[in-house]
Amino acid sequence: MKKPKIIKNLKLLEELIAKLLMYVALFVVVAFAMSIVVTIISRGWPAMTWEMVSQVPGSSFLLGGDGGILNAIVGSLYIVGASTLLGLAISIPIVFYMNVYLKKTSKFGYIARLSYDVLFGIPPIVFGAFGFMIMVYFGMRASLLGGIIVITLLIIPVFIRSIDEVARNFPREILDVAYSLGATKLQTLHVVLRQILPGVATATLLAIGRAIGDAAAVMLTAGYTSAIPTSLSQPAATLPLAVFYQAMSPIEEVRQGAYAAAFVLTLIVLALSIGGRLIMRYFSKDKIH
């Protein structure tokens, strides 16, 4: 009679400890995330001035002079916007081809998916170095175009991996319906897109997150400048680098500016993910479950 009770108590204890550990883990992660947000807001907000977001840096900006980070805001938006559109335009046909044209057992499809997985895991600095090498080979200087191309390459694996995930669960009967109504394989694109659009939206959010936060690849390929680029061949500043350069400054006031830049970066990411979520909800309405 005694033994079962002990076992029962042991099981309760086990459950209790497991629960406790999970709570602790959850708390640590949430606390960590909150502390980042709180730090950025509490230190970034006081440093936020209208000048910060409406002016390009003056000649002695990093030494405490006049100016703001408009160059980096615009540069980041240019690069992220263009590479997201390019990335979508390249990834969607690839995913469509892999899922509609290739057979499930296709070796080519298998190798392609493996390659995208490998690319997904390669750190941005390697993309940057690789892009830089190619640019040097062609005699290109650090430029907006270079940044856009490298960031596009950087986020294509993100797009393909996450859209493919959704596309592989695409109900085959829907394709059969489209075929039976006389659609060619290419014409089924419309139907496939309608079904996987929510997945495309999620993928876009992930890709934008990776694109906008990257410092390593753009440092090598887009460079940094105080001016707002007016053509693709000019270098472009980006927000992560604006944070980096200001944070490295020995002057306290300039270091404050780093928080302001981080604040702007966070706001943009936040706005994009909330906007993305709303768009996603709108597009999911016709989806077949």
Added chain:
Amino acid sequence: MKKVFKMFRPDHKFARGDGNSYIKIENLNVSIANNHILKNVNIDIPDNKITCIIGPSGCGKTTLLKTLNLLIYAIDGVDISGKIDVNGTNIIGRDFDIEVHRRMMGLVWQKPVPLPMSIFENVAYGCRVNGTFHPRKLKMIVEHYLTAVGLWDEVKDRLRAPATSLSVGQQQRLCLARSLAVEPSFILADEATSALDPMSSKTIEELFVRLKENYSIVMVTHTLSQAQRIADNVIFMYMGQVIEAGSAEQIFKNPQHELTQNYISGAFS
């Protein structure tokens, strides 16, 4: 304008039905991944009749329908031999316009499969795919065929709502309207009523009876009473072979083959 209108609303009679659509299947063999599924099938499907295919589960009924509209080619490792003569064209092993052929075969599945679009777009999809884009024309087509399947009054105020917001029975009628909208000559229905409640399935049955005036209908069913109610011709299949074919009266009242007798008397299911 008036002319177009007339073309698509001939008093809810259907545009099709010239009385000479037919399918003639000769020595059809289908195997998937070396698995011989249809064996030496010979079938005649006349116009303006409902041909019911009955037989136990796994005997190849769905495979036969998929072969008829060539969806079978979407499956890996299929091997087909024999002849399927559709209105004078052999559709097996010849290079011809597969999309045009598929459009001629309106398919209705066991479970309604709406496309991930609105009610309106579901019916319009086939027309768009086949090159009809004119909004007013599309609207007329959609109204005409939704009326034909008795769905128009139920959905006319929410044509832009997702197709999935309809009940299953309504979805099935929507799918039928969608198939009819590309003006097929044949309707292939695979257990089209088995997912429906008795009322909805009665609606579909009555529709088929009405539609046979203008179409040639092939219907797979597990419900013998349904076949008795609406079939003109019955084909009994067993293990990939056609065991017996004939008029409904003959098959149900006076089956020749022992297997048919057993099946009809409910000896195996």
